Amino acid sequence: MARSQADVVGTALVAGLACGAAAVGAPTAAMTVLGIALFIAPGYLLGQLLVGSRVAGLERAAVITGLALAVPALGGLLLYAAGVPLHRPGWLGLLAGLTLAGDLALFLRRRFGQVAPFTWQPSLHLPPWQVAAFAAAVLVAAGGVGLARTGVAIQPQSGFTQVWLSPQHQNERALSLGVGNDQGRTTSYRLVLLRNDRVSATWNLTLAAGRTWQRSVPLMNSAKVAARLYRLPDFTHPYRYVSIPAVTVAGP
Amino acid sequence: MTTADESIGERPAVTSRPGGPAAQSAAQFRLPVSVVAVLAAIGVLLAAAAYTSGRLGHATSSWPDRTYWLGQLLILTPVAAKLLSRHVLSAAETVTLVVALTVAEYLVKVCYSPAAYTYADELMHWRTATDIMQSGKLFTANDLLPISPDYPGLEEVTTGLTSVTGLSVFTSGLIVSGVAHLLFVCLLFVLFRRVSSSHRIAGVALFLYASESLFESFDSMFVYQTLAMSFFGLALLALCGAAAPQAAGSRTGWLTVAALAAFATVATHHVTSSMLVATLEVITLGALLTRNRRLAVLASMLALLSAAAFASWIAFVAPSTASYLRPVLDGTLQSFRALLTGGHSGAPPVLSAANGPLENQALAAAAVAIMSALVPVGWLQVWRRYGRDPWAVALAIGAVSWYVIVAIRLFGADGGELAGRASTFVFIPAAFIAALAVIRLTDNSLRRPIVRADVRRRAPVVVAAATTAALVLVLNGLVNGWPPFWERLPGPYQVAGAERSVGPEQIASADWALAVLGPGNRFATDEGDLPVLGSYGDQVTVGDDRVLYVSPTVMPAAAHLVQSQSIGYVLVDRQLSKMLPASGQYFPVDPDAGRYARPLPLADLTKFDRVPGVARIYDAGNIVVYDLQGSEYYGS
Numbered sequence: 001m002a003r004s005q006a007d008v009v010g011t012a013l014v015a016g017l018a019c020g021a022a023a024v025g026a027p028t029a030a031m032t033v034l035g036i037a038l039f040i041a042p043g044y045l046l047g048q049l050l051v052g053s054r055v056a057g058l059e060r061a062a063v064i065t066g067l068a069l070a071v072p073a074l075g076g077l078l079l080y081a082a083g084v085p086l087h088r089p090g091w092l093g094l095l096a097g098l099t100l101a102g103d104l105a106l107f108l109r110r111r112f113g114q115v116a117p118f119t120w121q122p123s124l125h126l127p128p129w130q131v132a133a134f135a136a137a138v139l140v141a142a143g144g145v146g147l148a149r150t151g152v153a154i155q156p157q158s159g160f161t162q163v164w165l166s167p168q169h170q171n172e173r174a175l176s177l178g179v180g181n182d183q184g185r186t187t188s189y190r191l192v193l194l195r196n197d198r199v200s201a202t203w204n205l206t207l208a209a210g211r212t213w214q215r216s217v218p219l220m221n222s223a224k225v226a227a228r229l230y231r232l233p234d235f236t237h238p239y240r241y242v243s244i245p246a247v248t249v250a251g252p
Numbered sequence: 253m254t255t256a257d258e259s260i261g262e263r264p265a266v267t268s269r270p271g272g273p274a275a276q277s278a279a280q281f282r283l284p285v286s287v288v289a290v291l292a293a294i295g296v297l298l299a300a301a302a303y304t305s306g307r308l309g310h311a312t313s314s315w316p317d318r319t320y321w322l323g324q325l326l327i328l329t330p331v332a333a334k335l336l337s338r339h340v341l342s343a344a345e346t347v348t349l350v351v352a353l354t355v356a357e358y359l360v361k362v363c364y365s366p367a368a369y370t371y372a373d374e375l376m377h378w379r380t381a382t383d384i385m386q387s388g389k390l391f392t393a394n395d396l397l398p399i400s401p402d403y404p405g406l407e408e409v410t411t412g413l414t415s416v417t418g419l420s421v422f423t424s425g426l427i428v429s430g431v432a433h434l435l436f437v438c439l440l441f442v443l444f445r446r447v448s449s450s451h452r453i454a455g456v457a458l459f460l461y462a463s464e465s466l467f468e469s470f471d472s473m474f475v476y477q478t479l480a481m482s483f484f485g486l487a488l489l490a491l492c493g494a495a496a497p498q499a500a501g502s503r504t505g506w507l508t509v510a511a512l513a514a515f516a517t518v519a520t521h522h523v524t525s526s527m528l529v530a531t532l533e534v535i536t537l538g539a540l541l542t543r544n545r546r547l548a549v550l551a552s553m554l555a556l557l558s559a560a561a562f563a564s565w566i567a568f569v570a571p572s573t574a575s576y577l578r579p580v581l582d583g584t585l586q587s588f589r590a591l592l593t594g595g596h597s598g599a600p601p602v603l604s605a606a607n608g609p610l611e612n613q614a615l616a617a618a619a620v621a622i623m624s625a626l627v628p629v630g631w632l633q634v635w636r637r638y639g640r641d642p643w644a645v646a647l648a649i650g651a652v653s654w655y656v657i658v659a660i661r662l663f664g665a666d667g668g669e670l671a672g673r674a675s676t677f678v679f680i681p682a683a684f685i686a687a688l689a690v691i692r693l694t695d696n697s698l699r700r701p702i703v704r705a706d707v708r709r710r711a712p713v714v715v716a717a718a719t720t721a722a723l724v725l726v727l728n729g730l731v732n733g734w735p736p737f738w739e740r741l742p743g744p745y746q747v748a749g750a751e752r753s754v755g756p757e758q759i760a761s762a763d764w765a766l767a768v769l770g771p772g773n774r775f776a777t778d779e780g781d782l783p784v785l786g787s788y789g790d791q792v793t794v795g796d797d798r799v800l801y802v803s804p805t806v807m808p809a810a811a812h813l814v815q816s817q818s819i820g821y822v823l824v825d826r827q828l829s830k831m832l833p834a835s836g837q838y839f840p841v842d843p844d845a846g847r848y849a850r851p852l853p854l855a856d857l858t859k860f861d862r863v864p865g866v867a868r869i870y871d872a873g874n875i876v877v878y879d880l881q882g883s884e885y886y887g888s
C-alpha cells in the first residue's frame with residue numbers, strides 16, 4: 001500500500017480522529033481543523049473516483065471543492081429522509097461514513113488498476129521573497145478584518161434599559177415582569193408595581209451592564225397592572241413605563 | 253508578449269518569444285503578483301479603516317469615503333493593469349490575480365458586518381439555519397422568507413459545518429459563502445479558459461464579470477444563490493469535461509459530477525435551477541448550430557435531467573415556488589410589455605433621486621455604453637474565430653441578454669432591481685464576449701501602421717485606456733451596487749435604512765419577543781425593524797401595515813387591517829418621529845416612498861398609549877411594543 005494509497009490512509013485517519021475528538025469533547029479549535037478536513041474528505045475521494053487524476057491544478061481543486069459542498073447539501077436530505085436529526089452525531093456519521101466508503105472504493109479500484117495511484121508533486125515553486133509577500137498580504141488582510149471587528153466593539157452606542165410586563169406564553173395566569181440593563185455600565189433602578197394605580201410592590205435594583213432581573217407576577221381578575229421604572233437618582237420621572245389593562249382571567 | 257495574431261482563438265493565446273522585444277519589455281517592468289496581492293490587502297485594510305471611521309461617527313465626512321475608494325482602487329487597479337497589460341502572464345499568475353481580486357472584495361464585504369449578519373437577506377437565511385440547528389430538522393417554517401426552508405442546501409452545508417466544528421452559524425456561514433463565491437469564480441475562469449484556450453482572455457473576462465453590480469455584495473452573501481452558483485458552475489464544467497474529445501475514459505465520471513451538481517443546485521436555489529436549465533438549452537443550441545453532436549446530446553440530457561429534478565422538487569417539496577416567483581415573472585413580463593409599447597407609465601425616471609446622485613447615474617450610463625459597445629465587437633470575434641466552437645457560440649447567444657436587461661433597466665417598472673438581480677447570470681456570457689472585444693481592440697490599436705513603428709511607446713497608452721474602461725465598469729458595479737450610496741459606510745443607527753437599522757436596541761427587543769412572547773406571533777413593524785424582528789425574534793411580520801402608524805387615532809382601516817391580518821402586537825420605534833427614512837420609505841409597503849418631507853408625527857406613534865384595551869408590554873426607550881389583543885382594534 002504505502003505511498004500509493006497515502007491519501008486513503010490520510011482521509012480515513014481524518015474520519016477516525018474527527019469522530020474520536022467529538023466523542024471526547026475536544027475543544028473548538030481542534031474540532032475546527034478536523035471538522036473542515038472531514039468536510040473536504042468525501043469531496044476529495046469522490047473527485048478521485050469520478051474524474052481521477054485526469055484533471056490537475058485549479059480544475060481539480062474546483063471539482064473537489066464543489067463536490068465537498070455538494071455532499072452535505074445532498075447528504076443532509078438523505079439524513080432527513082432517514083429520520084436522523086441533523087445534529088453533530090448525524091453529520092459526523094454521514095461524513096465519516098462517506099469518507100470510509102470512498103476510501104474502500106478508491107483502495108479497491110487502485111488495487112485493480114482502475115484509478116491511478118496517489119502522487120504528490122507540488123508544482124509551484126516560489127522564491128522566498130514572494131512567499132514572504134503573500135504571507136504579508138494575508139497578515140495585512142487579516143489585520144483589516146481585525147480592525148473592522150474592533151470598530152464594531154468600540155462603536156459608540158446609546159445605552160438603553162428594557163422593562164417589560166407581559167403575559168407569559170407558557171402561563172396565561174401570570175405576568176412576566178423584567179428589567180434589562182443595556183446602559184453599558186452598572187445602573188440602579190427603582191421598580192414600582194401598581195395594581196389599579198395603587199403601589200403593590202417596590203424593588204430597588206442595581207444591575208450590572210448586560211444583566212436582567214425578572215419576576216413572575218400573578219395576573220388578577222379585573223385589575224389594571226402597571227410598572228414604573230425609575231432610573232436613580234431620579235425618583236420623580238418614570239424612566240420606563242409598561243401597563244396591562246384590566247382583564248378577565250379565565251378560571252383554572 | 254501577446255501578439256495580435258495569437259491573442260484570439262488560437263491556443264495558447266499568450267506566448268512569448270524569448271529574447272524578443274516583448275520579453276525585454278516585460279523584464280524591464282513587472283509588478284509581481286505577490287506585490288499585487290499585498291496592495292489588495294492594503295486596500296482591504298483601508299476599506300476596514302474607512303468602515304471603522306464610519307462607526308466612530310464620521311460616516312458623513314468625506315475623508316473616510318475617500319479612504320474607502322482609495323482602498324478599492326488599490327484592490328482593482330493593479331489587478332486590471334496586470335490582466336490588461338501586454339506583458340506575459342503565466343496561467344498561475346492570472347489565477348492568482350483573479351483569486352486576489354475575489355478574496356479582497358469578499359473581505360471588504362466581511363469588514364462591513366464582521367461580527368454578525370446585518371443584511372436582511374442574510375438574516376433570513378440565518379434564521380433558517382438556526383432553526384435547523386435547534387430542531388435538527390429541515391423544512392421548518394421561516395415566516396421572514398417562507399421559500400428559504402424549501403431550498404435548504406445552503407443551510408445544510410452551513411449547519412453541517414457548524415455541527416462538526418463547533419463554530420457559530422455566522423462564522424460557518426462566512427466560510428461557506430466565501431468558499432462558494434471563490435469556487436464559482438474559479439469555475440468560471442476554468443470554463444472561460446477552456447472555451448477561449450487562453451488564460452489571458454479568461455482573466456480579463458473574470459475582471460469584467462466583477463463589474464456586475466452584485467459581485468462584491470449579494471453574490472458573496474450568506475444567501476442561497478451564492479452556494480447555488482457554485483453548483484451551477486460545477487455542472488457546466490462537468491458537462492464541458494464530459495463533452496471534451498479526450499474525455500473518453502472519464503465521461504461517466506464527469507456526467508456523474510454534472511448530475512450531482514445539478515441536483516445540488518435544485519436543492520439550493522430556485523432561480524439558479526431554472527437558469528441552469530435555460531443555460532443548458534442555450535448550450536444545446538450552440539452545439540446544434542456548430543454541429544457538435546456529442547455536446548448537443550449531453551447538454552440536452554443534462555437539461556432534461558435538471559428540469560425533471562427541478563419540476564419534481566417543486567411538485568413534491570417546494571410547491572410554494574410558483575407563487576413566490578410569480579410576482580417576479582409578472583414584473584418581467586410587464587417590463588417586456590412596456591418595452592414593446594414604448595415605456596411604462598409608472599417607470600421611475602432614469603435620473604430620479606431614488607436612483608442615486610447624478611455622478612452615479614453618469615457612471616452607470618458610461619458603463620452601459622462601454623459594455624454595449626464591446627459586446628458587438630466580441631460577437632464579431634466569435635463569428636471570425638470561434639464560429640465552430642459550440643461553447644463560444646452559446647456564450648454569444650447568451651450575451652444577447654445584456655441588451656434585454658439594459659432595456660428592462662431603462663423602461664421597466666422596478667427595472668433597476670430586476671436588471672440588478674439578473675446581472676449575476678447575464679454577465680457570464682456578456683463578460684466573456686466583452687473580453688474577446690477588449691483583447692481584440694487593445695491588440696488592434698497596436699497593429700495600425702501608424703502606431704506599429706512605435707509600439708513599445710504607445711502600448712502603455714492603450715493599456716491605460718483599457719484599464720480605465722475596465723475600472724469604470726467595476727467602479728460602476730461598486731457605486732451602484734450594494735450597500736447603497738446612502739449607506740456606503742457603516743455608522744450610527746438610521747431609520748428605515750439597510751444594515752444601519754440593525755442596532756443593539758432592535759436586536760434586544762427582538763430577543764425579548766422570542767424569549768417572553770415565544771415565536772410566531774403576528775407583529776406590525778416598520779421597514780428597519782422588520783428583518784431583525786423576523787430573524788432574531790422569529791416573529792411573523794406584516795409588511796403592508798402603514799395605515800396603523802400614520803394617524804393620531806384608531807382608523808377603521810387600521811382596525812380592519814389588524815383583524816384581517818390577525819395582528820397581535822405592534823412594534824413602535826419612536827425614532828421614526830426623529831429622522832427621515834434613509835431608504836425613502838418607512839414601511840415595507842409604502843405608497844409615500846421617496847415623498848416624505850418630515851418625519852412621522854410623534855402623536856401618530858404614541859396613540860397606542862391612549863387606545864382602550866391596548867397593553868403597553870415592553871418599553872426600551874425608543875422601541876415600545878403594544879399588545880393589541882382585546883383592544884379597540886378588535887372591537888373590544
